Amino acid sequence: MKVFKFGGASVKDAQGVKNVAEIVKQHLAEQPLLVISAMGKTTNALEEVLQAFFKRENNTQELLEKVREYHYSIAETLFPRENPVWDELENLFAELYWAIEETQIKSYDYEYDQIVSVGELLSTRIVAAYFELAGIPVQWLDARDLIRTDDTFREGNIDWEITQKQIHERVGKAKSSNPNVVVITQGFIGATSENFSTTLGREGSDYSAAIFSYCLDASEMVIWKDVPGVLNADPKVFSDATLIEELSYYDAIELAYYGATVIHPKTIKPLQNKSIPLRVKSFVNPQLPGTRISTNDHRNAIPTYIQKNNQVLISISPRDFSFIIEENFKDIFKHISDVRLKVNLMQNSALKFSVCVNDETERLQAFLVEMQKRYIIKYNHNCTLLTVRNYSETLIERLTQHREILVETRSRNTVQMVLRQPNH
Ligand code: ASP
Ligand code: MG
Numbered sequence: 050m051k052v053f054k055f056g057g058a059s060v061k062d063a064q065g066v067k068n069v070a071e072i073v074k075q076h077l078a079e080q081p082l083l084v085i086s087a088m089g090k091t092t093n094a095l096e097e098v099l100q101a102f103f104k105r106e107n108n109t110q111e112l113l114e115k116v117r118e119y120h121y122s123i124a125e126t127l128f129p130r131e132n133p134v135w136d137e138l139e140n141l142f143a144e145l146y147w148a149i150e151e152t153q154i155k156s157y158d159y160e161y162d163q164i165v166s167v168g169e170l171l172s173t174r175i176v177a178a179y180f181e182l183a184g185i186p187v188q189w190l191d192a193r194d195l196i197r198t199d200d201t202f203r204e205g206n207i208d209w210e211i212t213q214k215q216i217h218e219r220v221g222k223a224k225s226s227n228p229n230v231v232v233i234t235q236g237f238i239g240a241t242s243e244n245f246s247t248t249l250g251r252e253g254s255d256y257s258a259a260i261f262s263y264c265l266d267a268s269e270m271v272i273w274k275d276v277p278g279v280l281n282a283d284p285k286v287f288s289d290a291t292l293i294e295e296l297s298y299y300d301a302i303e304l305a306y307y308g309a310t311v312i313h314p315k316t317i318k319p320l321q322n323k324s325i326p327l328r329v330k331s332f333v334n335p336q337l338p339g340t341r342i343s344t345n346d347h348r349n350a351i352p353t354y355i356q357k358n359n360q361v362l363i364s365i366s367p368r369d370f371s372f373i374i375e376e377n378f379k380d381i382f383k384h385i386s387d388v389r390l391k392v393n394l395m396q397n398s399a400l401k402f403s404v405c406v407n408d409e410t411e412r413l414q415a416f417l418v419e420m421q422k423r424y425i426i427k428y429n430h431n432c433t434l435l436t437v438r439n440y441s442e443t444l445i446e447r448l449t450q451h452r453e454i455l456v457e458t459r460s461r462n463t464v465q466m467v468l469r470q471p472n473h
Contacts, residue, residue, distance in 0.1 A: 050080040052267045054236060054258035058275045059332045060172055061089035063126035069176060070183045072273065072335050073231060077185075082220065082232045082265065084258040085176055087168025088123065091116060092237075092251070095165045102149045102164070103157060109149050117142050120171050127179050134178035141170055157411060158202035159245070162238075166193075166246040169235035169254075177233045186230045188223040195219055196239030196260060198247045204389065205239050205247035207260060212239075216264040234261075255313035259327075263319035270325055272312065273332040278340030279304070279311050281353045293351055296342045300349045301327070307355045307393075307436040307465075317342070353438040354448060359408045360393065360432040362455055362467050363417075366401045366425045373402050377424075384419050388412045393434050394465050396456055403456050405434055405467050429455065431470040440464045 053073070060066050065088075073081060087095075094116050101109040120138060128134055148164055173189060180187040195215045198205025223232050236254020239247050249256050255272060262270040276284060277292050279301070284290040296304075298321040305314040311329060320327050321344070330339035365381060367373065381402060385392060390412050394405040406413065408430060420426050432455065437445060439462060449466065456467040 052262040053081045057086040086254040088172045091168040166238040190234045192235040193240035198239040255316040259316045259319040357434040363428040
């Protein structure tokens, strides 16, 4: 069997849902299990609902109403009024409305997972109901009965033993009466032992698909995307991006780590552990071969450039002009780890430690408040981290033209630069 992952862009409208059904029909012989993300930009929209709820703003309902309208308009195009999917959608929205009425608010990360996880439940209900209509044998499974995590909300750590057992049992049961049934489940979400919903980190559906591939010993995992495969640069930013046909697991991890949004960084390890090949293919042109990522010692020599926006460059200096020494590092890293900031680059000099992190307001604020007690802190929002692998001087020059470089680090293969984001 294979595991297919369909991201938000593939199911962003009714046409997208129909296209997914078409693709799956062509691949029924491979017995795919489908892992699907929330539709379009639903996760962002639910994050906005959550933020409004947290700040107790009075447009919370209105924001949620927009999410409802978006899903209902897709469902209206696909289903007649008597389709049972309407009840399922009603129930999910009832839960969301109920959640934002709640007066006793727990932690941000906890509330995040209870609210934002519903995006995936909605999308998979709609896709499964459409498969049913289109005559594809389908079984919808709740990923919260399959993927067990600890209670690190927003970044659940997988309990592999229980997850493996649950996946075997539930998927096995779904397939026991009809081995050709297409199982549809959610990416991104899981649950704790106490049945609270958890999420695996933004863009975590790829990782979910890798977990399913690992637990079910899939022969291949396929990520269906709106690009033809893994490119050497983001085609939305660089017009000359070209397809990389073959990648090793090693290079794929590096690309993902430096911020290539094409694959979630945690995806490769479970696949690599069982030598399961990963294909990245286009849902727009499904006949194209895409990129194949597998056990090979193919070293990618193509220059690859990755741009990560919304970075904050923080510089930390001791108040008393003492050198940045190990004790200070220990202190700084402890707090980075405590608030779970994501570090993308660091550099130190005698009196200064610079660190480039993702701009995540709550975590960043907590970190800065703590650091300001003991250090002189400066920071720049709106930075871009540009990583160039297999670089040449001419390429660097072309990519950084007229832009101020705030920090730069170099190794033999890789250059990383923090630049000011254009227009800031
Ligand atoms: N829907 C989630 C997100 O947008 C997970 C995913 O798409 O992979 O982050
Ligand atoms: Mg996505």
